[in-house]
Amino acid sequence: MAPVCPAPSGERYERLPDYAKPAHYVLRLEPDFESFTFKGRAEIDVEILKPTTKLKLHAKALNIGAIALHLANGQEFRDLQHTYSDTAQVVEITLPVEIAPQKTKLSIDYIGVHNDHMQGFYRSKYTADGKDHWMFSTQFETTYARQAFPCWDEPVFKATYDVTLVVDDGLTALSNAMEKSSTVEGKKRIVKFDTSPLMSSYLVAFAVGKFEYLEGKTPKGTLVRIYTVPGKKEFGHFALEVSTKALDWYGDWFGIPYMMPKCDLIAIPDYSMGAMENWGLITFREIALLFDPAKTSTKQKTYVALVIAHELAHLWFGDLVTMKWWTDLWLKEGFASFMEYLFVGYNYPEMKIWLHFLNDELSSGFDLDSLKNSHPIEVPIENPNELDEIYDSITYAKSNSINRMLCFYLGEEKFKQGLRNYLQKFKYANAETKDLWAALSEASGQDVAALMSGWTSQMGFPVVSVNQLTQENGKRVLAFEQKRFLADGSEDPAASLWKVPITLSRSGQPDEPFHRFVLSEKRQEETVTIPDLEWLKVNQGTTGFYRVRYDEHLLHPLVTATGNSQLPVLDRFGLGNDLFALLFANQVTVDQALSFLEMSRNETEYAVWRSLDMGIARLGGMVDYADENGSLKKRFDRYLIDTLRNTADRLGWTYTDGEDSQVGLLRGLIIGRICRAGDEKYNAKALELFHKYIDSNVPLHADLRGPVFGAAIRAGGDKEFQLLRSHYETCGFPEVERTALVALGQTCAKSGRLETLFDYAITQGKVRTQDLHSLFMGPACTRSGQQWVWDYFKKNLNQLTEKYGGVQTMLFQRCFKFAAEEACSEAIAKEVDEFFCGKVDPSSLKTLDRPIKQVSERIRNNVKLLKEAGPQLDAYLKSKGY
Ligand code: BES
Ligand code: ZN
Numbered sequence: 001m002a003p004v005c006p007a008p009s010g011e012r013y014e015r016l017p018d019y020a021k022p023a024h025y026v027l028r029l030e031p032d033f034e035s036f037t038f039k040g041r042a043e044i045d046v047e048i049l050k051p052t053t054k055l056k057l058h059a060k061a062l063n064i065g066a067i068a069l070h071l072a073n074g075q076e077f078r079d080l081q082h083t084y085s086d087t088a089q090v091v092e093i094t095l096p097v098e099i100a101p102q103k104t105k106l107s108i109d110y111i112g113v114h115n116d117h118m119q120g121f122y123r124s125k126y127t128a129d130g131k132d133h134w135m136f137s138t139q140f141e142t143t144y145a146r147q148a149f150p151c152w153d154e155p156v157f158k159a160t161y162d163v164t165l166v167v168d169d170g171l172t173a174l175s176n177a178m179e180k181s182s183t184v185e186g187k188k189r190i191v192k193f194d195t196s197p198l199m200s201s202y203l204v205a206f207a208v209g210k211f212e213y214l215e216g217k218t219p220k221g222t223l224v225r226i227y228t229v230p231g232k233k234e235f236g237h238f239a240l241e242v243s244t245k246a247l248d249w250y251g252d253w254f255g256i257p258y259m260m261p262k263c264d265l266i267a268i269p270d271y272s273m274g275a276m277e278n279w280g281l282i283t284f285r286e287i288a289l290l291f292d293p294a295k296t297s298t299k300q301k302t303y304v305a306l307v308i309a310h311e312l313a314h315l316w317f318g319d320l321v322t323m324k325w326w327t328d329l330w331l332k333e334g335f336a337s338f339m340e341y342l343f344v345g346y347n348y349p350e351m352k353i354w355l356h357f358l359n360d361e362l363s364s365g366f367d368l369d370s371l372k373n374s375h376p377i378e379v380p381i382e383n384p385n386e387l388d389e390i391y392d393s394i395t396y397a398k399s400n401s402i403n404r405m406l407c408f409y410l411g412e413e414k415f416k417q418g419l420r421n422y423l424q425k426f427k428y429a430n431a432e433t434k435d436l437w438a439a440l441s442e443a444s445g446q447d448v449a450a451l452m453s454g455w456t457s458q459m460g461f462p463v464v465s466v467n468q469l470t471q472e473n474g475k476r477v478l479a480f481e482q483k484r485f486l487a488d489g490s491e492d493p494a495a496s497l498w499k500v501p502i503t504l505s506r507s508g509q510p511d512e513p514f515h516r517f518v519l520s521e522k523r524q525e526e527t528v529t530i531p532d533l534e535w536l537k538v539n540q541g542t543t544g545f546y547r548v549r550y551d552e553h554l555l556h557p558l559v560t561a562t563g564n565s566q567l568p569v570l571d572r573f574g575l576g577n578d579l580f581a582l583l584f585a586n587q588v589t590v591d592q593a594l595s596f597l598e599m600s601r602n603e604t605e606y607a608v609w610r611s612l613d614m615g616i617a618r619l620g621g622m623v624d625y626a627d628e629n630g631s632l633k634k635r636f637d638r639y640l641i642d643t644l645r646n647t648a649d650r651l652g653w654t655y656t657d658g659e660d661s662q663v664g665l666l667r668g669l670i671i672g673r674i675c676r677a678g679d680e681k682y683n684a685k686a687l688e689l690f691h692k693y694i695d696s697n698v699p700l701h702a703d704l705r706g707p708v709f710g711a712a713i714r715a716g717g718d719k720e721f722q723l724l725r726s727h728y729e730t731c732g733f734p735e736v737e738r739t740a741l742v743a744l745g746q747t748c749a750k751s752g753r754l755e756t757l758f759d760y761a762i763t764q765g766k767v768r769t770q771d772l773h774s775l776f777m778g779p780a781c782t783r784s785g786q787q788w789v790w791d792y793f794k795k796n797l798n799q800l801t802e803k804y805g806g807v808q809t810m811l812f813q814r815c816f817k818f819a820a821e822e823a824c825s826e827a828i829a830k831e832v833d834e835f836f837c838g839k840v841d842p843s844s845l846k847t848l849d850r851p852i853k854q855v856s857e858r859i860r861n862n863v864k865l866l867k868e869a870g871p872q873l874d875a876y877l878k879s880k881g882y
Contacts, residue, residue, distance in 0.1 A: 013383035058146035117805030120147025124270035135209025205278030235290035277314030313339035334399025355607035365397035418443035489585035505540035542574030580615030672707035686711035709743035745778020776818035793819035808847035824862035
């Protein structure tokens with residue numbers, strides 16, 4: 001069903017003209033902590049490339065003063081007139097005469113604002129010595145540099161930058177390059193920085209405030225500092241270790257040493273995303289950089305390593321070589337995402353990062369890309385206001401997964417050589433997807449564009465059905481057939497085809513493919529040599545970005561091999577993950593999927609369980625809607641408790657020294673699920689641990705914090721709610737705060753406490769805007785909470801839009817998704833389609849178009865699932881005595 005809003009007319013967005021381009025910026029900014037404004041002056045070396053009577057460049061929320069232009073012959077035009085277009089965010093300067101191609105200098109005086117929307121040159125609040133303080137830092141990607149200085153704010157306009165910051169004496173001032181000089185004039189300190197490398201405007205950065213730091217050097221001599229607000233630098237040791245390792249490691253891997261003498265990493269108290277790869281001055285959300293051995297969970301420590309590795313990979317993929325236009329955003333995000341795993345895989349093997357890859361990347365890429373309203377990796381972008389929504393699981397997780405697929409296909413050495421060629425050829429310049437394919441083709445001798453372009457230019461991915469036609473004397477004839485996998489099991493009208501790198505493994509050789517080929521046609525037969533009694537697995541190691549559907553004959557031995565762990569872990573993951581996805585698409589039965597779950601009772605690997613748990617969660621969410629009195633849900637919960645009990649008891653509550661971190665993760669996962677299913681013994685124990693921790697300060701293992709907080713809030717009442725809210729206020733550590741918020745949101749929707757919580761957090765502003773979306777996660781787990789949070793969202797649209805600074809922002813869109821997408825009702829799907837019409841202006845509506853369609857598609861998929869799988873589940877549970 002199509003959304004019923006009229007298509008917004010909107011102005012067509014205009015790219016900056018090609019008659020002029022910047023070569024060098026001299027920027028001087030003077031932030032003021034009293035007025036939250038800054039005085040700015042930009043002197044820009046502008047090359048006029050074609051005769052022109054005007055200049056156009058970007059600006060937003062800047063109060064522009066005097067404008068002057070110096071010509072090459074020394075002539076100067078002062079007080080130039082300009083007009084401003086708010087929608088295009090473009091300043092148009094009128095020149096008194098036509099200027100011929102030449103080198104000119106444009107100077108602009110202006111005043112800007114340190115806003116609190118976490119974009120541009122914005123302000124952040126922190127508390128030290130019991131008082132509130134402010135600091136300023138920047139977030140320019142994608143189009144916010146123009147809020148700090150007038151500029152050619154498109155990635156293709158690379159220039160060098162000389163930055164000067166004029167700050168109150170006693171404060172630290174940072175920018176991309178190394179400090180060149182610092183002089184005091186009265187109460188001000190004038191800090192000048194070296195000239196930056198040639199780079200895009202979205203990578204410029206500044207930070208001003210009272211900071212402290214830890215410092216180290218890489219073996220090759222790069223100076224690395226971890227900056228924090230006062231009192232937090234001791235949480236920077238792990239970040240310092242990872243970053244000093246990674247800079248040199250990447251330099252070696254890419255064959256190009258890091259290009260600057262220093263790299264600062266700074267944790268910012270108010271931050272919209274996870275982190276940002278500004279060249280030489282990388283900014284982070286505190287939770288993404290800081291680590292406390294006593295308080296940080298295993299998952300979060302891994303995340304910190306990954307984020308740092310991701311941003312440092314960008315220094316090559318993104319900063320040195322930049323996409324020409326945002327359509328090719330994946331060229332930096334997909335590669336930084338792949339490199340982060342490669343780095344962590346080699347340098348922190350104990351994190352078993354490739355197992356985490358499966359759930360966090362592969363599976364999340366599958367999830368979004370199986371919607372009809374997905375988009376291709378190479379996504380047409382006309383208006384950069386529409387950009388926030390494409391920083392999604394397609395640009396990150398799918399891109400990352402197809403990189404992994406290609407790396408396996410070509411082999412790491414050839415893949416590396418191709419990337420090296422690409423970086424060498426386009427350094428300090430811009431590139432497109434086809435440039436990457438050309439470099440990889442050259443290195444590998446294969447036609448990489450032919451193989452890969454289908455994966456980046458069309459949306460979706462295939463499910464490959466495999467049928468065994470004949471089997472005789474160690475030879476089998478198999479039929480492979482591909483079609484687009486859609487989450488609701490429907491047919492793809494576009495009949496897309498991919499070039500699918502197929503790999504096969506077998507019992508006798510489980511860890512390495514014994515047969516490979518590329519499936520290009522819709523249907524292909526393949527003869528393989530394999531002993532008659534052996535099982536055969538397609539997509540060995542789950543390295544391909546496709547799902548597999550086996551005929552019963554092939555599936556059965558694989559399920560058995562899962563039960564006795566003869567199937568390697570990556571394959572057990574793949575089999576289970578595919579089975580549940582196929583169940584949700586109505587292509588295998590509840591019976592088949594739940595038999596697999598039961599077969600996995602003795603499974604010891606977190607990664608496999610995590611994927612099964614996602615399947616359980618989706619079924620659990622659905623059964624909540626099956627009947628008014630919740631009887632199917634209660635029966636399903638009893639079934640789950642019985643199925644998980646042994647695993648939970650085997651794992652217990654106790655962490656032992658030297659235990660594999662994956663066991664600890666699994667313990668948290670299983671305990672969390674069995675508590676949600678309502679197991680009395682486990683809930684009682686969770687409540688006991690909660691009170692010991694809160695009331696008497698008895699340590700609680702960081703990996704159990706989420707499950708224990710959640711269980712205590714769901715099973716407890718006002719008292720636990722109050723205790724956890726006070727803990728949120730006093731714990732002083734971002735990860736604990738976030739876990740508390742997620743848990744508080746799980747309080748009973750009928751108790752009135754959700755009203756208290758959201759009012760406290762949002763209306764009274766007691767929770768940082770950057771963290772509000774965590775609140776929206778909790779309620780959606782139950783039917784009544786889901787309804788409550790969607791109603792809240794609808795009633796408070798204006799308040800939320802204001803907080804986030806617009807509906808196009810990523811954090812707003814996250815709240816919207818959390819508030820609605822778990823719903824299972826046609827009525828809500830329809831409301832989602834219609835809700836925003838007339839409530840947000842047409843151009844903003846356009847930025848919400850795809851998210852709205854994705855959310856309502858998901859809701860309708862839930863409805864369909866309930867209709868198809870509900871009765872099957874009911875019958876299955878009956879047959880098992882539930
Ligand atoms: N370049 C992005 C930050 C970004 C995201 C800027 C969206 C503008 C819009 C950065 O490199 C990034 O990808 N950050 C991720 C973390 C990463 C580990 C995936 C983030 O912020 O979540
Ligand atoms: Zn990134």
